[in-house]
Amino acid sequence: MLSLHDTATGEVRRLELRDPGRVSMYVCGPTVYDAPHLGHGRFSLVFDVLRRYLEWTGLEVRYVSNITDVDDKIIARARDEARSESEVARDQEASWWAAMEALGVKRPTEVPHATAYVRRMVDVVGELLDSGAAYRTSTGVYLSVDAVDGYGLLARQSLGSLRVGARVDPGEEKRSPRDFALWKAAKEGEPSWEAPFGRGRPGWHTECVVMSLDLLGDGFDIHGGGEDLAFPHHENERAQAVVLGRSFARHWVHNGWVVDATGEKMSKSLGNFTSLEDLLRRADGRAYRLLVLRAHYRSPIEVSPLTVADAEEALGRLDAMARRFGLAGGLSEMSADEAEEKAASGELAEAGALGDFRRKMDDDLDTPGALATIFELVKAANVAADSGSQQLGAQIAATAFVLCGSLGLAVEPGSSELDAATAALVAERDAARKRRDFVRADEVRDQLSAAGWVVEDGPSGTRVHR
RNA sequence: GGCGGCGUGGCCGAGUGGUUCAGGCAGGGGCCUGCAAAGCCCUUUACGGCGGUUCGAUUCCGCCCGCCGCCUCCA
The missing domain is CATH 1.10.10 (Arc Repressor Mutant, subunit A)
Structure with missing residues (x-):
């Protein structure tokens, strides 16, 4: 069974499933206000690989990832472009899915939209108010973090040691600067919904706790996202669950940054980001998957023309193998169990490599190690064929191909259809x-x-x- | 100020208390080939600095230097 790093404990621990054989995971999806960038691509690939690997090993995975379609930035953009918020969200969501497809990311099993969950969020905010942990001001409803046991768990810091960043806006009337909005009071010309505590719209931290618990139930297995979501976003989700008395995620998984060639985090605020569209125009989407897989998911990855070209060359080596041995299609969907059966019956060679691959993946998703196993198979297949054992080579290559498939890496022989x-x-x-x-x-x-x-x-x- | 991470051979990037090697890419040499391509083989003290623990440290401990992140919207 897989072990994963858990942000809540800071340790790699075995994934203990709520329901044996079934995995429930929730990954925070995009706010659809702008084109997806490399960082979005990375988290999508990381969790796609996790999901696929779990499925490959025979687990049934329910993978929920949301679309935030009501938010300050969507409103701002709509205003700039003199369009409606829903148009902005719809267009940006379309480019999101286009990018996901180009990356070969499987569609989540469910994709809840915040705007479709407002009713449930209103109920939850009402419950939080009833509990006494939330309070109303003229600008909305806030959660008092002082009322939350163990606030700061995911930041791995105590409440008192958290520095207050931005000054408290006096207009917000918050009791503590760290209190966060559950509900934002309606402003003229902004989308809003009716609620017993006043017309308004939901705060970002409420949608994910509501949708994850609603769809996956209490104590679901994995909650994931980029490292920057750990605090305060995930902490604030957790805070609400704590106040509601509901058990929340059993395991917190966060992926590392995409950094530029100078080692700096790519981010919107620094302006040093590349859109996925730009990357996909210049490079094979599979190369980005390979690039992401080559580093451990918690390490930063450098994405630059150099590292992308490097990944494309490595991908070329895999494609060349598919070409040499005529590999295609169905093999890539073979499950771990099938692969082991076929290895036992001799249809696939290098049974040891299967175990090796799984050991590495089970160790907190050591994808760089898993890739090393794959590339060793590629070489072994070529060596076998070079020395006259074409069939053995083909069996070894097929094994490598199956393993690539388990990571969602679609190795292709390329087109050789001739006019x-x-x-x-x-x-x-x-x-x-x-x-x-x-x-x-x-x-x-x-x-x-x-x-x-x-x-x-x-x-x-x-x-x-x- | 608090908390955390990182520093590996030309580049990216794993890993480990000790004999042999992660893996990929690039460069050099060779084999194969009419030539290429693909493939294979070989490729020179790699582990930030200083101490400490140890029979032995790149791997453990301490200090230092450098880089980065979170604490504020952010994948």
């Missing part, structure tokens, strides 16, 4: 080489390369792909 003109050129090159007319053969190769084909000569003649 008639290309096929004719290939035939001509073969003929020219046969009669040792290398001048003509080279001319044909140049023509093919100019048309975007990669030319490889093998024992069975010229092969091209792109």
Whole structure:
């Protein structure tokens, strides 16, 4: 069974499931006010890999990830563009899913939208008011963090040691600067909903606690997101659950930053971010997945033209393997159990590698180690084939292919479907080489390369792909 | 100020108290090839500094230097 680092304890511990065989996980999704950037891509990939790996090992995963579609920044953008908030949210959500598809991220099993949960949030805010931990002001409803046992757990700091950052806005009438908004009183021209404590809209920290508990139930298994969400966002969600007397996430998982070539965190406020769209225009989405997998999920990753190109080269090595051994399709969906059966029956080679791979993944998702296992298989497959054991090579390669599939890394042989003109050129090159007319053969190769084909000569003649 | 992380060979990036090696990429040499491509083989004291513990530390402890993050919207 998998062990994962838990932010609440600061330790790697075994994942103890609420319901054996079934995993419930909630990952904070995007606020749809702008184009998704590399950081969004990273958390999506990290949790997609976690989800896929759990599924691959035979667990049933319920993966909920929300869309925040009501928020200050959406309102601000709508205002700037003289559009409605719902239009902004709809458009930005569309580019979110387009980017997710390009990255090969599986759709979560449920995607709750904040605006569809306002009723439930109103109920919860009412309960928090009834409990006495929340209070009303002229600007909304706030939760008093002093009323929360163990506030600061996820920051791993005591309440008293948390420095107060921003000054308290006198207009907010908060009792403590760290109190946070559960409900924001309606302002002219902003989206708002009716509530017993006044018309308004929900605060960000309320939607996730409501939706996660509503869909996954008390004591669900994993709550995840980027490291910067640990505090205060996740802490504030937890605070509400504590006040409500409901058991919340059993395990907190947070991923590290994307940093630029100077080692600085990529963020909107610093302006040093790259949109996913920019990256995907320049590079294969699979290369970004590989780049993310090459570092441990809690470490920062450097994304720069250099590291992306490096990942693309490594990906090319995997694709070349698929080409050499004719791997495709269905294999990549083989589960761990099936793979082990096939390894036992000899259909897949290198059974030891399966165990090795799982040991590494089970150790807090050591994806760099898992990739090393895969690349060792690639080499072993090539060595076997080079020494004449084509079949053994193919079995080893198939094992590597299955493991890539478990990480959502779609290894592809590339397209080698030829149009008639290309096929004719290939035939001509073969003929020219046969009669040792290398001048003509080279001319044909140049023509093919100019048309975007990669030319490889093998024992069975010229092969091209792109 | 509080809390936390990091510093590994040209680059990215794992890992470990001690004999042999993470892995990828790039460069160099070789094999194969008509030439390429792909593939394979080889590639020179790698572990921030100073102390300490130890038979032995890159790995443990202390100090120092440097970098980064959270404490405020942020994946």
